[in-house]
Amino acid sequence: MKKSIKIIASLLLATGLFSCNNSEQKNEGNRGALASNAAEKVYVAPGEHDEFYAFLSGGYSGNLTVYGLPSGRMFKEIPVFSQFPTSGYGYSEETKPMLNTSHGFIPWDDLHHPDISQTNGKLDGRWIFVNGNNTPRIAKIDLKTFETTEIIEVPNSAGNHSSSFVTENTEYVVAGTRFSVPIPQEDIAIKEYKGKFKGSLSFISVDPEEGHMEIKFQLIMPGFDYDLSHPGRGKSHGWFFFTTYNTEEANSLLEVNASQNDKDFIAAVNWKKIEEYVNNGGGKKMPANYAHNIYDDKTHTATSTMKKEVLVVDPLEVPGAVFFLPTPKSPHGVDVNPSGDYIIGNGKLSADLTVHSFDKMIDAIENKKYDGEAYGIPILNFEDILAGTVKQAGLGPLHTEFDDNGNGYTTFFISSELVKWNVETREVIDRQPNYYSVGHVMIPGGNSREPFGKYAIALNKITKDRYLPTGPELEHSAQLFDISGEKMELLLDFPTHGEPHYAAGIPAEIIKENSQKIYKLAENENEYATLSPADARVERDGNKVHIYMTTIRSHFTPDNIEGIKVGDKVYFHVTNHEQDFDVPHGFAMIGANNAELLIMPGQTKTLLWEPKQVGVWPFYCTDFCSALHQEMQGYIRVSPQSSNIELSWSLGED
Amino acid sequence: MKKAGLIMIIGSLLLLGLFKFPLWNIMLGAPQYPDPMGMNIYITGIQGVQEFDIQNIDGLNHYIGMQKIPKPEAMWEFEVFPLVIGGMAALGVLLGILGFFGKLNYWWFLSWVLLMTLLGIMGMYDFNAWLTDYGTNLDPKAIMKMTNLDGSPMTYKPPLFGHQKMLNFDVDSYPALGAYLMFAGMLLTLLAFFVGKNEWIKKYKYL
Incomplete structure (x- = not known):
């Protein structure tokens, strides 16, 4: 009797002991004492995971690459617009329809601006949207499978560059034209550009459940070059801002001829107003021909449908919906700070940054303080809407991203630097050189109400001597900065694939648990x-x-x-x-x-x-x-x- | 013997946990399986810890010629074990009720414990015999025929209890929740014996 008690007891004890060693010790890395050690800050020990995912556009590779931050390690190349022999994407019978367009099968594109879906202005990590610049398309990548699951062609467009940015509840993913074209296309002399050529701004609605895209409406705008765009957020939610250049409407030697006006415009679009107009039957259905391609995870097959109609809206038909904000020197990026108060115009031929005030803009609109019009669209008075200027911040500002402490981080292509400045005081706080000629900067969540201001990556256009030489053709280079302190600290250089333009980052924990392991x-x-x-x-x-x-x-x-x-x-x-x-x-x-x-x-x-x-x-x-x-x-x-x-x-x- | 009867009833009912929770658990981890695969052995059959574990264990085992993990209908044990456990639980409850009303004495409780222990040992013996067959009765056309250092053919019997290294796998075999509930139940029935004895002596001391 007693013996059996002993046996039972020892059995329980033994199992208890053994089952204890299942608990894994996670080394969270207490780095406080080594704050100045850059190597320590980017070191992610073997088998451990990075803190952030970074999705880098591949530019002319047509694909999207997935990196970890802070390590700078590449995890995957996601084929989007380019055939990818590695997996058979665009070659297999199931995926060929993904690359179908009104021009037939297109095996390549130029992918520029990833943007992660949002709910209430916060990254929700469900999908990531990217644009094809050359043959205008918007693609959606599912962040459960990290595969491209949808591509929609954008008609009445060329140079799909001011794309693919999402509104704060992913109501729309927005696309705009960099190259204005005849709408509809017709056989006319190129000299007839002025007045005949138009730009279109497309609002593509996103189904909240499946993420399916549909062109809700296209705003047909004057024939400027719509370069970049960003949504309003918070108080400016419901507005969308597009930079323009070539308001001169030149069609040849733009390098010179499109750089004559002292100011171009940021187009402010009240999309909620236009949405209401469209929902009430406004707009005009126009014949079109564009492909809508959907990949299904269950059939593992893509289908391509040709759409034959698109709803177009003339901005003059919706008074109070579209305004031009004069902005100096051919602005490239237009960025809205996390609170939605400020609209930053990065005049790329300037040394200054223009900061417009959303409140002042609304005030000017309400009091009809116009300074003329362009093709019937009211132009607001520059002085009336200006919050201020960041003076002599650098040369050739391109893009601004934000942290969660009220700072902006602007890239300067010509002076090759990243500049940190205070959005309220517009004073420069710090500047760090980039190697070389930085394009975009990305802070995880930077295009949302809640950025994660720990790291910034500068995506450089010129590599030169940064790595071992590989002949005339080099990969581009990214640079990781620690931005958690007052001064930015360069931590790491890492080569990137293709030509990254914009990128999008997100804390790993938002998506990593959802990443699918197999298909059933x-x-x-x-x-x-x-x-x-x-x-x-x-x-x-x-x-x-x-x-x-x-x-x-x-x-x-x-x-x-x-x-x-x-x-x-x-x-x-x-x-x-x-x-x-x-x-x-x-x-x-x-x-x-x-x-x-x-x-x-x-x-x-x-x-x-x-x-x-x-x-x-x-x-x-x-x-x-x-x-x-x-x-x-x-x-x-x-x-x-x-x-x-x-x-x-x-x-x-x- | 009211207290002892109640303890006996509760102890016996804990056996029924085996119908819901696994009796035993065997986990297989390897360098390329950082997230180990595992099987839960229930009295009604064997299931994977995760959805595709059984299929994946079978897939790997085919290299070394092991049989597939049996389906419930392939082993008589999975029909008999539920009957034995259900029967013993019912018997225990019955003894507890009769004890509660003083219709029988505490030795019945101990008899139940002894019978249960005997059945348990028989069950373990049978389980071990299956593990032995599973690990040693190998397909002669196996893809990989491994030998020990002394040249004898390698076998792959998982441990009945504890940890063992098998080729690239770390195999851990331990009782699972159902078994712990059963052990706890058996301890309670044993307690019922002692409590019953106490109650009985108190009651009859003054007679």
């Missing part, structure tokens, strides 16, 4: 999915051959296929049966004229192969999936077109 096979609704290896098969339909194939560590089912003929169109529909995190399989076919497939667990992807030569041709898995990865292969026998060898397939037969 049971939820796979791909038309060509093979949900059980028993269903793996080959079917012929004329000269089209559909191979329904499955993968699991480490074999293809089937792996040997005969009866394929020269001239066939062979579709490999490959379904990855793994349901384990980070076990993709790759699929590569010799002589395929497109790319490989990289198939995530539970996903189906399709590769088209058109065999041109008789013989026996292998395919294999490209992702080192297991110790038996090298064995993961198969053969296709290709016979002459005239052959009558029946289709057959097998796995594991001797």
